[in-house]
Amino acid sequence: MILMFREESSSVPVEEGEVYDVTIQDIARQGDGIARIEGFVIFVPGTKVGDEVRIKIERVLPKYGFASLVE
Known part of the structure; x- marks a missing residue:
């Protein structure tokens, strides 16, 4: 059996450590904001x-x- 893996990096538009300006659009069940x-x-x-x-x-x-959040 051969397993195929999709290239995830091409579908993820953000990178760890990067800073973005966003507007919070929703609230998750746990209470976190969602952007x-x-x-x-x-x-x-x-x-x-x-x-x-x-x-x-x-x-x-x-x-x-x-x-x-960035201060």
């Missing part, structure tokens, strides 16, 4: 819908990422 960069979901703790914030990408997974 989207080119449709890619980023969870941002300590934010609420409508916040315009600068974030730093901390961790990137194939379907979503996590970021922290």
Whole structure:
């Protein structure tokens, strides 16, 4: 059996350590804010819908990422 793996890096528009300006569009069940960069979901703790914030990408997974607020 041959397993094929999709090239994830081409579908992920963010990179760990990069800084972005985003608007929080939603709130996750756990209470984290949700921003989207080119449709890619980023969870941002300590934010609420409508916040315009600068974030730093901390961790990137194939379907979503996590970021922290930049002071």
